[in-house]
Amino acid sequence: MIDKASQTTRDAIAAGFPLLIGGRETPGHAGRTMASTDPATGEVIAEFALGDAEDVGEAVAAAKAAFHGPWSRLSNMQRADLLRSLSRKIAENAVLLAELEVLDNGMPRMLADQIVGNCVHLFEYYAGWAERIEGTTTEAPPHVLAQGEALTYTLREPVGVVGLIVPWNVPLSMACLKLAPALAAGCTTVLKPAEETPLSAVVLGRLIKEAGFPDGVVNVVNGLGAEAGAALVAHPDLSKIAFTGSTEVGKMIARECTDSLKKVSLELGGKSPVVVFPDVDLAKAIPGVAMATFFLQGQNCMAGTRIFVHRDIYEPLLAGLAEFTANMQMGHGLEAGTMLGPLVSAKQQQRVMEYVEDGKSCGARLIVGGEAWQGPGNFVRPTIFADVDPSMRIVREEIFGPVMAVQPFDTDDLDEIAAMANDSPYGLSGSVWTRDLSNAHRMVSRIRSGHVSINCHGAVASNIPFGGYKQSGWGREFGREGMDLYLETKAVTVAL
Structure with missing residues (x-):
């Protein structure tokens, strides 16, 4: 069925699907690959690079350097402009992204088109929130005021380097749902797509680079959950893990993160x-x-x-x-x-x-x-x-x-x-x-x-918070609540 896809999609498949680390494409340290197959026919679509713990470590280092380097020097408005630029890139490549979702995941084309449109809006939506990150002022503590005038205010700051682990059921949508608020908040990221459906994530990573994001802000490491995913969760330089997937795996991630007290958001199963x-x-x-x-x-x-x-x-x-x-x-x-x-x-x-x-x-x-x-x-x-x-x-x-x-x-x-x-x-x-x-x-x-x-x-x-009670997860995605997952609150008091 690849022959029924557009020439643009066939060209993208021919270009291959490497890892994207620190702004460069790489086959990974081990040089391993894995086949992606069309679930409707069993036909092999493409081979993609398979990352491991060493690749994850390199990606985290690139994200950390970007967080403390060029990304931190951008204003909220500049980040918003980049998100809008990416939104336009996704719209320009809508056919490519939709066809990759169909070939890699199996979803109907009419649904894939809708999902790509939602992703375009998602980055526009969170560009607006990037421009509206703000703190508050409140009364200073009594013991400070007893010594004279004082000012107390809060700052909203990015959590830091975050690991994003997304499932295979709506691959592009899940990647965008996590990337948009994380980038709007000022975080840098390592994205681990599902090994069943990594193709659209690699193309999205290329579009992020074309949109002008600094190298290392978004890194894409395809790989097995037990290897790349586990290495990402365990990495000490990550401040947060955002995971969508099964409740069983979500519990494992939560247990792993208790030692380092990484922040965790989980969107898990439902019935x-x-x-x-x-x-x-x-x-x-x-x-x-x-x-x-x-x-x-x-x-x-x-x-x-x-x-x-x-x-x-x-x-x-x-x-x-x-x-x-x-x-x-x-x-x-x-x-x-x-x-x-x-x-x-x-x-x-x-x-x-x-x-x-x-x-x-x-x-x-x-x-x-x-x-x-x-x-x-x-x-x-x-x-x-x-x-x-x-x-x-x-x-x-x-x-x-x-x-x-x-x-x-x-x-x-x-x-x-x-x-x-x-x-x-x-x-x-x-x-x-x-x-x-x-x-x-x-x-x-x-x-x-x-x-x-x-x-x-x-x-x-995009504007409606979504998440679960009980064993369906922790936290809310979409809406303002989706931004809160990637922001810290710092309180500051100044004796004047």
Whole structure:
């Protein structure tokens, strides 16, 4: 399918995917490479350089030199100008970045185009925040004032050198989501993309250099999590780790950072509830609930995969979901009309199918799907299970695939409904579907998640803080809160 990509994309693939350290491209100390494959066909797209602990050390040293050197001498306004310059570079290279996401990750082209557009806006948005970093003034301590006049104020300063570890499900978006606020705050960075999907990160690194950022401000080290990722987390010169990925790995990173007390922000797993009341507009709820689960083939942390439906509309909603799902076009992301692409790897396909088979064996009612697509690629048909039990693994565990678990409720007691929705170790996202907005707001206040939508799902944007309760993570990304992750507050008192 590479031949269906633009000439620009084919040229970028031919140029290769090295490490980017201190403003230069390098094959890495060990000279190792790894293949990136198209998950829809199994075709090898490109070889990319594989970094190790030595490369990570060099990247951190470059970031540290830049932090104390040219980057620290730029004003907030100058950093904002660079972020806007990068935003324009991304817009100019939108086709290239979108096609790389499709080929490397498998997502549909229409989604990749939307993601690139979001990244353009993200750097514009945080350019604005770079211009608005400000402290406060407050009253000086009494014992200082007792000696005469005094002034107390605060400064907001960058955390320092930060390590950014991003996942494979939306590679470009996750890289930009961490880079934009970190750079706006004045930090320097080492970015470790997922080994499954590193291509867009390398191209983004080149665009950052073209945009005029000083060498070493952004370094890209492709590599295995157990090697490059672990070395990054353990490096003593890092002030912070920002990680998006599984809860299991997030816990490991948090434990590793306790010895050095690095700052840590974690955006982790989810098993989000979708609550559908009997007065809902089914014409809107059916596609909305379906896409809450099947968006990005279910490979997203905020996927609404636990569906709670009032008994009065249980069977009509199931029938509508089955019909909508059956009409979703599966195929290669570069093919027009594709709504569902492949899973990112054969390993992920096998993992998802193990959950599907477990759901069948546990007695859940299979409504639609339940099988891998026969043929090349890592496809799994969108799957809906009904009459599930809360103890089933397909209800309890994050599958990260196109698998929906639906269960009915009979009560009108919001506390009882909330108890079902909150019966999870996760608390990342969720949604409520009803015409009764009073009930909707009451329900939202009872759901223990960091992000809950009404009559829509996954309503994220640059200005809306996003993060989780419970085991879904620490901290908030997007919005002003996203900047706070990369800033320190220093208090200063002056006896005048």
